[in-house]
Amino acid sequence: MSELLGHYNYWIVIVLMMTGFYIVIARPNLIKKVIGLFIFQTSVFIFFISIAKVEGGTAPIIEEGISVYSNPLPHVLILTAIVVGLATTALGLALVVRIREAYGTINEDDIHVQDEER
Amino acid sequence: MENLINDVLLGLLMITGFAIVRMKSLLGVTMLTSIYSLLSASLFVVLDAVDVALTEAAIGAGIATVLMVATVALTTDEEKVPRHTPLLPLLVVMATGAALIYGTLDMPHHGDPLAPAHRYVADSYLHDSPVEIGVPNVVTSVLASYRGYDTLGEVTVIFTAAAGVLALLGYRTRGRNIEAAGIRKQVVLRVIAKLFFPLILLFALYVQFHGDYGPGGGFQAGVIFATGFILYALAFGLGTAQRLIPSQLLRILAAAGVLIYAAVGLESMLLGGKFLEYRVLADDPIAGQHLGILLIELGVGITVASVMLIIYYGFVSRRH
Structure with missing residues (x-):
């Protein structure tokens, strides 16, 4: 049983990642696409933090009497990645706002139609 | 108990993810994304990443939501039905997912203290940091x-x-x-x-x-x-x-x-x-x-x- 459940976290992460991926490739709405990327990105965060977990460990803040800590390195990488991720998401959303102003729509299909008419 | 909370939170994340795919109102999707972030922040606490949880709660559930609501307000709330059938994307996603799951089979188990990720630098950071840096x-x-x-x-x-x-x-x-x-x-x-x-x-x-x-x-x-x-x-x-x-x-x-x-x-x-x-x-x-x-x-x-x-x-x- 534990053989099967040992990868549970990773499998759910993959399901979440694919959910985000599906939204990005199947939905023509640009805001929805950005949200899909956001979900994809968060699933990668969960993946890294899951790898960092050590059975029976605790948060990596050194304290007397505790010997097992989770791995601090993925925490550092993801901590900064979250802030950078928001910065890039904001940039993406700003592009969506400008596209709406230029085309009057945020639907990818409609944008293609307008591009072909030009 | 810790494992149970972990599993339940992951399950909730999955449900929220599917709800985001299905929901048509973009404002609703934004709210669900906020919930999704808050759930992942809770998961990070369970997985010992307290610093990351603080960041995710403030960013994902806070600022990202505000920005998405602002974008929806500047554009539109309705999502049009896509013209293409979702069959091809679904197939691509299934194939990619299957390949990734096949890839995880070789990975060490979740929480394994002997996993390669915990050796080398991570080990030395934990041992040397109190002596070299003096920060807990x-x-x-x-x-x-x-x-x-x-x-x-x-x-x-x-x-x-x-x-x-x-x-x-x-x-x-x-x-x-x-x-x-x-x-x-x-x-x-x-x-x-x-x-x-x-x-x-x-x-x-x-x-x-x-x-x-x-x-x-x-x-x-x-x-x-x-x-x-x-x-x-x-x-x-x-x-x-x-x-x-x-x-x-x-x-x-x-x-x-x-x-x-x-x-x-x-x-x-x-x-x-x-x-x-x-x-x-x-x-x-x-x-x-x-x-x-x-x-x-x-x-x-x-x-x-x-x-x-x-x-x-x-x-x-x-x-x-």
Whole structure:
């Protein structure tokens, strides 16, 4: 049983990642696409933090009497990645706002139609 | 028990993910995304990543949601039905997912203490950090000292993103007092916002300066600081918030934070060390590390807070 459940976290992460991926490739709405990327990105965060977990460990803040800590390195990488991720998401959303102003729509299909008419 | 909470949270995340795919109202999707972030922040606490959880809660559930709502307000709330059948994307996603799951079979089990990820540097960070850096929070010592180059790069990326948003959305230095008429009547909301505002700022300062000893640091503090001002702007209008902290000031602060960081690096070079080698900053190496970490975390906090506010101002001052 534990053989099967040992990868549970990773499998759910993959399901979440694919959910985000599906939204990005199947939905023509640009805001929805950005949200899909956001979900994809968060699933990668969960993946890294899951790898960092050590059975029976605790948060990596050194304290007397505790010997097992989770791995601090993925925490550092993801901590900064979250802030950078928001910065890039904001940039993406700003592009969506400008596209709406230029085309009057945020639907990818409609944008293609307008591009072909030009 | 810990495993059970872990599994339940992952299950909830999956349900929220599917709900996001199915929901047509973009405002609803935004709210679900906020829930998704809050759930993942809770999951990070269970997985011992307290610093990451603080960041995700403030960013994902807080600022990202506000930005998405602002975008929906500037564009449209309805999602049109796609013209293509979802069969091909579904097939691609299934195939990719299957390949990835096949890939995990070779991975060490979740929580395995002997996994390769926990050997080598991670091990030495945990052992050497109390002696070399003297800071109990290993995440802070890795972030600010061992991998200081990385963090400088990331702060620069954040700064660049703010410049990008400014270039795309323009900048209104003297914004009109944009305020939905409805919110004026929301007495409870305004009173609570006013009560919370100083508390949030106080908490941000605590997170900033206690980051060496507990969960926290410049990134988290900067974001929490910004959420305080965003809450204020939401309740009292953008104009009022801009009188409190003007846009021009934010632009200078965003650059100043990165400069403080880089200046600490140059200072340690001038004192005979390498770039960002804090131990030369004071007579005692440990005191030097403390001083260096304090200063660069301050730089990070200033830049992150002002960048978040610049982005927020950019979105909210834009009109249809």
